[in-house]
Amino acid sequence: MGSIVHYAPISRVVVFGGTHGNEMSGVTLAKHWLKDPSEIQRQTFTTESCIANPLAVEKCVRYLDQDLNRCFSNEILRSPESEGDPYEVKRAREINQQYVSGVPSFDFAFDLHNTTSNMGATLLRCSKDDLLSLHLANYLQSNSEDQSMPCYNYLIDIPEKDNAYLQHITKHALCLELGPQPQGVIRSDMLSRMRELVNQALDFINLFNKGKEFPSFETDIYKFVSRVDFPRDSTGEIAAVIHAELQDKDYIPLKCGDPIFKTLSGKDVYYEDEKVLYPTFINEAAYYEKKVAFILTEKVNWKVPALKVEQ
């Protein structure tokens, strides 16, 4: 008994680094693999590496005009080009042209990110329907049980038509989000862990292509619920900072009455919801401008059917 999900074999994989130009693990690896791609080749498919936002990488900033990782909506990709388009809009169209509209097109994208939050190795997916990447995430988790940097399965469940993330463009995709690492810094521990995860992920795809059947499993998924902003004063300025007791506590259950902020005059602000949720992206540098202090998730348990390549 039990159904098996079938997908076509993967023939072309692309590994994006530098989607945000100051997230240095992916930038460093993508640059290295562009010079020497031998490490990321496997028997049953080809892999390319790409710096997604080269000008942002050159300047070591997140982006020039707007967040590239919110430019891959159908609306942007299908709208006519215009001289005054923001750099990242142009770049999104170029990437789509090169890896998707082209023949042959790519069927798996890795997108390599870092966060200043204590998120360990977060395996972030934007589609609940892509069961290949969910099996892949499970494979990475199973391979990392003795690791000091744990793997977390993260889902931002976005309807296909609204998905503007880079991982929207290919049929299958996974974003690796490793932290904590400051923007503009290459930490050896983050770099080697990300390198290992990409290599294990490529091994998984190779096994999949070769016909290995991956059994059904149960897994915990941290699923996006809501964004929480900093308390602000009447001018819109931040009036309280992440509480010392919340800082670095990503994925630790947040319970009613737990302190979440401290005002500059020393007052504690508490979490007041009766529902236990799991905070993530706590104090992520890039989210200050998005007015996000942390992101709440719920932990859901899924049963995932077995997987095998289409014959």
Place this chain on the structure above:
Amino acid sequence: MGSIVHYAPISRVVVFGGTHGNEMSGVTLAKHWLKDPSEIQRQTFTTESCIANPLAVEKCVRYLDQDLNRCFSNEILRSPESEGDPYEVKRAREINQQYVSGVPSFDFAFDLHNTTSNMGATLLRCSKDDLLSLHLANYLQSNSEDQSMPCYNYLIDIPEKDNAYLQHITKHALCLELGPQPQGVIRSDMLSRMRELVNQALDFINLFNKGKEFPSFETDIYKFVSRVDFPRDSTGEIAAVIHAELQDKDYIPLKCGDPIFKTLSGKDVYYEDEKVLYPTFINEAAYYEKKVAFILTEKVNWKVPALKVEQ
């Protein structure tokens, strides 16, 4: 026996935050104290707060055109103004005008910084001759012996004529350099430690003004020796990263044979000098563009004479 150093009483103190616009402890405190300066007032002197680089703070970047903290040279401050001057050059002249050339001028400046390096609470001075700030550093160290974030005494010994740091403009000055903290992030622990240090420093100045004699003491000082760049390939690109065994080991003695870098092909690079030195600013984000992977210091022991206010 034993000489006593005398200085005039301090009448006006300025606390600069946001000299680098993305070093958030100082930015946050300076903004807060601009709104409510009561916390930083003392009986015997007045204190003002100032955002040194307001446009960089607004954009949450280190600087717009060039590093403001290298713009306070005599040459820049005395040269004629020109329309095309970089923003930070203009701003350095404005700050100098407001706090030094003005009457009455300020006699003590604090400059609040953060680093991505594991530097704890580093008390950084650019003049070996300012014994008031050295006594102040000793006072802060004595008050922090039970702290999880230790205080270090740091000296970049720059001849007065070559000093381009903000702390050059006043007779007495101290830079607080707290880390690790990512750029663009406000960590509660760093914020409260910096706040405490500034308050203790103001207490010290108050005691000094009131005539308290501070006895002579011996102290260890980490003194700038040299900058070390990353290994680079023929195109100038970084070819090795800070070794995992060096990362976060600021102020830990570096001995011949210790690994300092790891190349992307996995080879260790070792420290080869016979002289034991003390690495600092290891993996500071802002120093990548300065081609600095870390800064070597030597630990020197100084005997500092007693201090008392001039009557």
